[in-house]
Amino acid sequence: MARPFNFSAGPAAMPAEVLQQAADDMLDWHGSGMSVMEMSHRGKEFGTIMESALADLRELLAIPENFHILFMQGGGLAENAIVPLNLSRGGQVDFVVTGSWSQKSIKEAARYAQPALAASNADSNHTTLPEPGSWKLAAQAQYVHICSNETIHGVEFHELPDLKALGSDAPLVIDFSSHVASRTIDWSRVGLAFGGAQKNLGPAGLTLVVVREDLLGHALPICPSAFDYKTVSANGSMYNTPPTYSIYMAGLTFQWLKRQTEGELSGVAAMEQRNIAKASLLYDYIDSSALYLNKVARDCRSRMNVPFFLRDEALNDAFLAGAKAAGLLQLKGHKSVGGMRASIYNAMPLEGVQALVQFMRDFEKTRA
Numbered sequence: 009m010a011r012p013f014n015f016s017a018g019p020a021a022m023p024a025e026v027l028q029q030a031a032d033d034m035l036d037w038h039g040s041g042m043s044v045m046e047m048s049h050r051g052k053e054f055g056t057i058m059e060s061a062l063a064d065l066r067e068l069l070a071i072p073e074n075f076h077i078l079f080m081q082g083g084g085l086a087e088n089a090i091v092p093l094n095l096s097r098g099g100q101v102d103f104v105v106t107g108s109w110s111q112k113s114i115k116e117a118a119r120y121a122q123p124a125l126a127a128s129n130a131d132s133n134h135t136t137l138p139e140p141g142s143w144k145l146a147a148q149a150q151y152v153h154i155c156s157n158e159t160i161h162g163v164e165f166h167e168l169p170d171l172k173a174l175g176s177d178a179p180l181v182i183d184f185s186s187h188v189a190s191r192t193i194d195w196s197r198v199g200l201a202f203g204g205a206q207k208n209l210g211p212a213g214l215t216l217v218v219v220r221e222d223l224l225g226h227a228l229p230i231c232p233s234a235f236d237y238k239t240v241s242a243n244g245s246m247y248n249t250p251p252t253y254s255i256y257m258a259g260l261t262f263q264w265l266k267r268q269t270e271g272e273l274s275g276v277a278a279m280e281q282r283n284i285a286k287a288s289l290l291y292d293y294i295d296s297s298a299l300y301l302n303k304v305a306r307d308c309r310s311r312m313n314v315p316f317f318l319r320d321e322a323l324n325d326a327f328l329a330g331a332k333a334a335g336l337l338q339l340k341g342h343k344s345v346g347g348m349r350a351s352i353y354n355a356m357p358l359e360g361v362q363a364l365v366q367f368m369r370d371f372e373k374t375r376a
Protein backbone atom coordinates (compact mmCIF):
# COMPACT_ATOMS: atom_id res chain seq x y z
CA MET A 9 0.00 0.00 0.00
CA ALA A 10 1.55 3.30 -1.11
CA ARG A 11 1.16 5.95 1.57
CA PRO A 12 1.10 9.68 0.78
CA PHE A 13 4.24 11.70 1.53
CA ASN A 14 3.79 13.60 4.78
CA PHE A 15 5.70 16.89 5.22
CA SER A 16 4.47 17.64 8.75
CA ALA A 17 6.85 19.65 10.97
CA GLY A 18 5.89 17.50 13.97
CA PRO A 19 4.63 15.15 15.09
CA ALA A 20 6.14 14.04 11.82
CA ALA A 21 6.15 11.09 9.44
CA MET A 22 7.80 7.91 10.67
CA PRO A 23 9.43 5.21 8.53
CA ALA A 24 6.74 2.84 7.23
CA GLU A 25 8.92 -0.14 8.22
CA VAL A 26 8.88 1.06 11.83
CA LEU A 27 5.10 1.47 11.88
CA GLN A 28 4.66 -1.97 10.34
CA GLN A 29 6.96 -3.55 12.92
CA ALA A 30 4.98 -1.87 15.71
CA ALA A 31 1.74 -3.17 14.16
CA ASP A 32 3.14 -6.71 14.03
CA ASP A 33 4.22 -6.46 17.69
CA MET A 34 1.06 -4.72 18.88
CA LEU A 35 -0.81 -7.57 20.60
CA ASP A 36 2.12 -9.78 21.47
CA TRP A 37 5.67 -8.47 21.73
CA HIS A 38 8.18 -11.25 20.96
CA GLY A 39 6.00 -14.03 22.37
CA SER A 40 5.61 -12.29 25.73
CA GLY A 41 1.82 -12.30 25.42
CA MET A 42 1.83 -8.55 26.11
CA SER A 43 1.74 -5.34 24.15
CA VAL A 44 4.72 -3.10 24.96
CA MET A 45 2.13 -0.70 26.41
CA GLU A 46 1.12 -3.30 28.99
CA MET A 47 4.55 -4.16 30.35
CA SER A 48 6.07 -3.12 33.65
CA HIS A 49 8.86 -0.68 32.96
CA ARG A 50 10.89 -2.65 35.51
CA GLY A 51 10.30 -6.05 33.93
CA LYS A 52 12.95 -7.89 31.92
CA GLU A 53 11.09 -7.49 28.61
CA PHE A 54 11.01 -3.72 28.75
CA GLY A 55 14.53 -3.80 30.19
CA THR A 56 15.86 -5.23 26.92
CA ILE A 57 13.92 -2.63 24.91
CA MET A 58 15.40 0.17 27.02
CA GLU A 59 18.96 -1.17 26.90
CA SER A 60 18.90 -1.64 23.13
CA ALA A 61 17.47 1.84 22.60
CA LEU A 62 20.19 3.41 24.73
CA ALA A 63 23.01 1.42 23.14
CA ASP A 64 21.77 2.02 19.59
CA LEU A 65 21.36 5.74 20.17
CA ARG A 66 24.83 6.04 21.71
CA GLU A 67 26.30 4.25 18.71
CA LEU A 68 24.28 6.19 16.10
CA LEU A 69 25.11 9.63 17.50
CA ALA A 70 28.64 8.60 18.60
CA ILE A 71 27.89 9.87 22.10
CA PRO A 72 31.05 9.77 24.25
CA GLU A 73 31.13 7.78 27.51
CA ASN A 74 31.20 10.91 29.68
CA PHE A 75 27.74 11.93 28.45
CA HIS A 76 24.58 10.54 30.04
CA ILE A 77 21.53 9.77 27.91
CA LEU A 78 18.25 10.61 29.66
CA PHE A 79 14.77 9.71 28.46
CA MET A 80 12.43 12.31 29.91
CA GLN A 81 9.00 13.84 29.30
CA GLY A 82 7.64 17.33 28.78
CA GLY A 83 9.10 18.01 25.35
CA GLY A 84 11.42 20.77 24.24
CA LEU A 85 9.32 23.37 25.98
CA ALA A 86 9.64 21.73 29.39
CA GLU A 87 13.41 21.61 28.85
CA ASN A 88 13.31 25.40 28.49
CA ALA A 89 12.62 25.35 32.24
CA ILE A 90 14.43 22.14 33.19
CA VAL A 91 17.77 23.24 31.73
CA PRO A 92 17.99 26.48 33.74
CA LEU A 93 16.69 24.64 36.81
CA ASN A 94 19.62 22.25 36.50
CA LEU A 95 22.44 24.30 35.02
CA SER A 96 21.97 27.99 35.79
CA ARG A 97 22.62 28.02 39.56
CA GLY A 98 20.32 31.04 39.39
CA GLY A 99 23.01 33.07 37.62
CA GLN A 100 23.51 34.54 34.17
CA VAL A 101 22.77 32.51 31.07
CA ASP A 102 23.63 33.69 27.52
CA PHE A 103 21.10 33.16 24.73
CA VAL A 104 21.47 33.40 20.99
CA VAL A 105 17.99 34.10 19.64
CA THR A 106 17.53 32.99 16.04
CA GLY A 107 13.81 32.28 15.76
CA SER A 108 10.64 31.29 17.59
CA TRP A 109 12.09 28.42 19.58
CA SER A 110 15.09 30.23 21.05
CA GLN A 111 12.76 33.17 21.72
CA LYS A 112 10.59 30.88 23.83
CA SER A 113 13.69 29.50 25.56
CA ILE A 114 15.02 32.87 26.72
CA LYS A 115 11.58 33.88 27.98
CA GLU A 116 11.10 30.75 30.08
CA ALA A 117 14.63 30.89 31.51
CA ALA A 118 13.85 34.29 33.06
CA ARG A 119 11.71 32.48 35.65
CA TYR A 120 14.75 30.66 37.09
CA ALA A 121 17.88 32.49 35.97
CA GLN A 122 19.16 35.76 34.54
CA PRO A 123 19.12 35.39 30.78
CA ALA A 124 21.14 37.77 28.62
CA LEU A 125 20.85 38.24 24.88
CA ALA A 126 24.27 37.38 23.40
CA ALA A 127 23.17 37.73 19.78
CA SER A 128 20.06 37.83 17.65
CA ASN A 129 19.05 37.65 14.00
CA ALA A 130 15.84 39.62 14.52
CA ASP A 131 17.05 42.39 12.19
CA SER A 132 16.98 39.91 9.27
CA ASN A 133 13.60 38.57 10.32
CA HIS A 134 15.30 35.30 11.33
CA THR A 135 16.68 34.54 7.86
CA THR A 136 20.40 34.64 8.76
CA LEU A 137 22.55 33.49 11.68
CA PRO A 138 24.71 35.86 13.74
CA GLU A 139 28.43 35.17 13.26
CA PRO A 140 29.74 33.49 16.48
CA GLY A 141 32.67 35.93 16.57
CA SER A 142 30.17 38.73 17.18
CA TRP A 143 28.38 37.10 20.13
CA LYS A 144 28.55 38.94 23.45
CA LEU A 145 29.52 36.11 25.78
CA ALA A 146 29.81 36.88 29.47
CA ALA A 147 32.65 35.37 31.50
CA GLN A 148 30.19 34.59 34.29
CA ALA A 149 27.60 32.85 32.07
CA GLN A 150 26.63 29.42 33.41
CA TYR A 151 25.90 28.20 29.89
CA VAL A 152 25.20 29.43 26.36
CA HIS A 153 21.93 28.37 24.71
CA ILE A 154 21.31 28.05 20.99
CA CYS A 155 18.60 26.37 18.95
CA SER A 156 20.70 24.50 16.41
CA ASN A 157 17.80 24.14 13.96
CA GLU A 158 14.95 26.64 14.04
CA THR A 159 12.01 24.52 12.89
CA ILE A 160 9.69 27.43 12.10
CA HIS A 161 12.07 29.85 10.40
CA GLY A 162 14.19 27.21 8.67
CA VAL A 163 17.66 28.36 9.77
CA GLU A 164 20.24 25.78 10.86
CA PHE A 165 23.72 25.96 12.35
CA HIS A 166 25.80 23.90 9.95
CA GLU A 167 28.68 24.08 12.37
CA LEU A 168 28.30 24.28 16.13
CA PRO A 169 30.14 27.25 17.65
CA ASP A 170 33.45 26.47 19.35
CA LEU A 171 32.92 28.45 22.57
CA LYS A 172 36.46 27.76 23.79
CA ALA A 173 37.87 29.39 20.66
CA LEU A 174 35.59 32.37 21.41
CA GLY A 175 37.15 32.69 24.86
CA SER A 176 34.28 31.17 26.83
CA ASP A 177 34.45 28.23 29.22
CA ALA A 178 30.68 27.98 29.48
CA PRO A 179 29.03 24.76 28.29
CA LEU A 180 27.01 24.98 25.10
CA VAL A 181 23.37 23.91 25.36
CA ILE A 182 21.66 23.03 22.09
CA ASP A 183 18.00 22.51 21.34
CA PHE A 184 18.38 19.93 18.57
CA SER A 185 14.71 18.83 18.56
CA SER A 186 14.24 19.13 14.83
CA HIS A 187 17.55 17.90 13.43
CA VAL A 188 18.85 15.31 15.88
CA ALA A 189 20.13 12.25 14.00
CA SER A 190 19.97 14.08 10.67
CA ARG A 191 23.71 14.78 10.76
CA THR A 192 26.77 13.93 12.82
CA ILE A 193 27.49 15.95 15.98
CA ASP A 194 30.78 17.26 17.36
CA TRP A 195 30.26 16.45 21.05
CA SER A 196 33.51 18.20 22.01
CA ARG A 197 31.59 21.47 21.49
CA VAL A 198 28.48 20.47 23.45
CA GLY A 199 27.63 20.41 27.17
CA LEU A 200 23.99 19.41 26.86
CA ALA A 201 21.63 18.65 23.98
CA PHE A 202 17.88 18.23 24.26
CA GLY A 203 15.04 17.51 21.91
CA GLY A 204 11.51 16.20 21.68
CA ALA A 205 11.32 12.90 19.80
CA GLN A 206 8.40 13.75 17.55
CA LYS A 207 10.38 15.36 14.72
CA ASN A 208 13.09 12.89 13.90
CA LEU A 209 13.15 10.06 16.45
CA GLY A 210 9.68 8.70 17.04
CA PRO A 211 6.29 9.65 18.45
CA ALA A 212 5.58 12.51 20.84
CA GLY A 213 5.93 11.85 24.56
CA LEU A 214 9.65 11.16 24.75
CA THR A 215 12.22 13.89 25.35
CA LEU A 216 15.88 13.14 24.80
CA VAL A 217 18.54 14.79 26.94
CA VAL A 218 22.24 14.12 26.40
CA VAL A 219 24.25 15.73 29.18
CA ARG A 220 27.94 15.84 30.07
CA GLU A 221 28.64 14.21 33.40
CA ASP A 222 30.11 17.25 35.15
CA LEU A 223 26.84 19.15 34.58
CA LEU A 224 24.84 16.76 36.77
CA GLY A 225 24.19 17.56 40.40
CA HIS A 226 23.82 21.35 40.30
CA ALA A 227 20.00 21.62 40.30
CA LEU A 228 18.32 24.46 42.15
CA PRO A 229 16.48 23.38 45.33
CA ILE A 230 13.14 24.21 43.68
CA CYS A 231 13.81 21.78 40.80
CA PRO A 232 11.20 18.99 40.82
CA SER A 233 12.88 15.66 41.63
CA ALA A 234 11.58 14.08 38.43
CA PHE A 235 13.36 16.84 36.47
CA ASP A 236 16.67 16.77 38.32
CA TYR A 237 19.09 15.33 35.78
CA LYS A 238 21.16 13.70 38.50
CA THR A 239 18.12 11.89 39.90
CA VAL A 240 16.92 10.88 36.45
CA SER A 241 20.37 9.58 35.54
CA ALA A 242 20.93 7.76 38.83
CA ASN A 243 17.66 5.91 38.23
CA GLY A 244 18.38 4.98 34.63
CA SER A 245 15.58 7.29 33.41
CA MET A 246 13.15 5.34 35.62
CA TYR A 247 12.78 7.61 38.63
CA ASN A 248 9.20 7.87 37.46
CA THR A 249 7.52 5.70 34.82
CA PRO A 250 9.17 6.62 31.53
CA PRO A 251 7.13 6.97 28.30
CA THR A 252 7.60 3.28 27.57
CA TYR A 253 5.77 3.03 24.26
CA SER A 254 7.47 6.11 22.81
CA ILE A 255 10.84 4.71 23.89
CA TYR A 256 10.00 1.43 22.15
CA MET A 257 9.01 3.27 18.94
CA ALA A 258 12.15 5.42 19.07
CA GLY A 259 14.14 2.20 19.58
CA LEU A 260 12.64 0.73 16.40
CA THR A 261 13.55 3.97 14.62
CA PHE A 262 17.15 3.68 15.87
CA GLN A 263 17.31 0.15 14.42
CA TRP A 264 15.92 1.45 11.13
CA LEU A 265 18.54 4.22 11.15
CA LYS A 266 21.31 1.67 11.68
CA ARG A 267 20.12 -0.25 8.60
CA GLN A 268 20.27 2.81 6.31
CA THR A 269 23.20 3.04 3.90
CA GLU A 270 24.38 5.41 1.19
CA GLY A 271 27.37 3.97 -0.66
CA GLU A 272 30.02 3.23 1.99
CA LEU A 273 28.18 5.18 4.67
CA SER A 274 25.64 3.89 7.15
CA GLY A 275 23.50 5.19 10.01
CA VAL A 276 23.55 8.92 10.68
CA ALA A 277 26.37 9.58 8.20
CA ALA A 278 24.24 7.97 5.47
CA MET A 279 21.23 10.01 6.55
CA GLU A 280 23.32 13.17 6.37
CA GLN A 281 24.26 12.44 2.74
CA ARG A 282 20.65 11.69 1.88
CA ASN A 283 19.43 14.80 3.69
CA ILE A 284 21.91 16.98 1.77
CA ALA A 285 20.65 15.50 -1.51
CA LYS A 286 16.99 16.01 -0.53
CA ALA A 287 17.49 19.61 0.63
CA SER A 288 19.61 20.59 -2.41
CA LEU A 289 17.00 19.23 -4.78
CA LEU A 290 14.25 21.29 -3.18
CA TYR A 291 16.19 24.54 -2.64
CA ASP A 292 17.72 24.43 -6.13
CA TYR A 293 14.29 24.07 -7.66
CA ILE A 294 12.82 26.88 -5.53
CA ASP A 295 15.73 29.19 -6.45
CA SER A 296 15.30 28.43 -10.16
CA SER A 297 11.56 29.04 -10.14
CA ALA A 298 9.65 32.22 -10.92
CA LEU A 299 6.75 31.29 -8.65
CA TYR A 300 8.37 30.07 -5.41
CA LEU A 301 10.66 31.89 -3.01
CA ASN A 302 12.79 30.95 0.01
CA LYS A 303 14.04 33.95 1.99
CA VAL A 304 16.73 32.31 4.14
CA ALA A 305 20.40 33.10 3.46
CA ARG A 306 21.89 30.18 1.55
CA ASP A 307 24.52 29.15 4.08
CA CYS A 308 21.95 29.13 6.93
CA ARG A 309 19.24 27.10 5.25
CA SER A 310 17.88 24.17 7.20
CA ARG A 311 18.17 20.72 5.68
CA MET A 312 15.11 19.64 7.65
CA ASN A 313 12.58 22.47 7.42
CA VAL A 314 12.15 24.35 4.17
CA PRO A 315 9.78 27.32 4.45
CA PHE A 316 8.81 28.78 1.09
CA PHE A 317 6.32 31.23 -0.37
CA LEU A 318 4.29 31.50 -3.54
CA ARG A 319 4.98 34.93 -4.99
CA ASP A 320 1.25 35.12 -5.69
CA GLU A 321 -0.22 34.33 -2.28
CA ALA A 322 -3.72 34.18 -3.78
CA LEU A 323 -2.66 30.74 -5.09
CA ASN A 324 -1.94 29.31 -1.64
CA ASP A 325 -5.22 27.45 -1.21
CA ALA A 326 -5.10 25.99 -4.71
CA PHE A 327 -1.51 24.89 -4.10
CA LEU A 328 -2.37 23.10 -0.86
CA ALA A 329 -5.47 21.45 -2.33
CA GLY A 330 -3.54 20.29 -5.41
CA ALA A 331 -0.70 18.98 -3.27
CA LYS A 332 -3.08 17.02 -1.09
CA ALA A 333 -4.75 15.51 -4.17
CA ALA A 334 -1.26 14.53 -5.40
CA GLY A 335 -0.54 12.71 -2.11
CA LEU A 336 1.61 15.44 -0.54
CA LEU A 337 0.34 16.22 2.95
CA GLN A 338 0.75 18.96 5.60
CA LEU A 339 2.63 21.57 3.56
CA LYS A 340 0.99 24.61 5.11
CA GLY A 341 3.52 26.96 6.71
CA HIS A 342 3.55 27.89 10.40
CA LYS A 343 1.01 30.60 11.14
CA SER A 344 3.67 33.03 12.37
CA VAL A 345 5.57 32.88 9.06
CA GLY A 346 2.84 32.05 6.53
CA GLY A 347 3.33 30.46 3.13
CA MET A 348 4.39 26.84 2.94
CA ARG A 349 6.83 24.62 4.80
CA ALA A 350 8.15 21.25 3.72
CA SER A 351 9.67 19.34 6.62
CA ILE A 352 11.92 16.67 5.18
CA TYR A 353 13.17 14.74 8.18
CA ASN A 354 15.00 11.40 8.05
CA ALA A 355 11.81 9.45 7.39
CA MET A 356 11.14 11.41 4.17
CA PRO A 357 12.70 9.47 1.28
CA LEU A 358 14.31 11.21 -1.69
CA GLU A 359 11.31 10.03 -3.74
CA GLY A 360 9.04 12.18 -1.56
CA VAL A 361 11.05 15.31 -2.32
CA GLN A 362 11.16 14.38 -6.01
CA ALA A 363 7.37 14.05 -5.98
CA LEU A 364 7.03 17.44 -4.28
CA VAL A 365 9.32 19.15 -6.81
CA GLN A 366 7.42 17.51 -9.67
CA PHE A 367 4.14 18.76 -8.26
CA MET A 368 5.55 22.28 -7.75
CA ARG A 369 6.83 22.30 -11.34
CA ASP A 370 3.48 21.15 -12.73
CA PHE A 371 1.60 23.67 -10.60
CA GLU A 372 3.88 26.48 -11.76
CA LYS A 373 3.32 25.52 -15.41
CA THR A 374 -0.46 25.56 -15.15
CA ARG A 375 -0.33 29.04 -13.56
CA ALA A 376 2.19 30.57 -16.01
Ligand SMILES: *Cc1c(COP(=O)(O)O)cnc(C)c1O
Nearest residue numbers: 083084085086109159185186204
Ligand atom coordinates in the same frame (compact mmCIF):
# COMPACT_ATOMS: atom_id res chain seq x y z
C1 LIG B 1 9.02 21.21 18.25
C2 LIG B 1 10.10 21.97 18.92
C3 LIG B 1 10.06 22.29 20.28
C4 LIG B 1 8.84 22.02 21.16
O1 LIG B 1 8.71 20.74 21.49
P1 LIG B 1 7.48 20.29 22.43
O2 LIG B 1 7.65 18.82 22.43
O3 LIG B 1 6.21 20.75 21.79
O4 LIG B 1 7.68 20.90 23.76
C5 LIG B 1 11.14 22.94 20.84
N1 LIG B 1 12.20 23.28 20.09
C6 LIG B 1 12.26 23.01 18.78
C7 LIG B 1 13.47 23.42 18.00
C8 LIG B 1 11.22 22.34 18.15
O5 LIG B 1 11.29 22.07 16.84
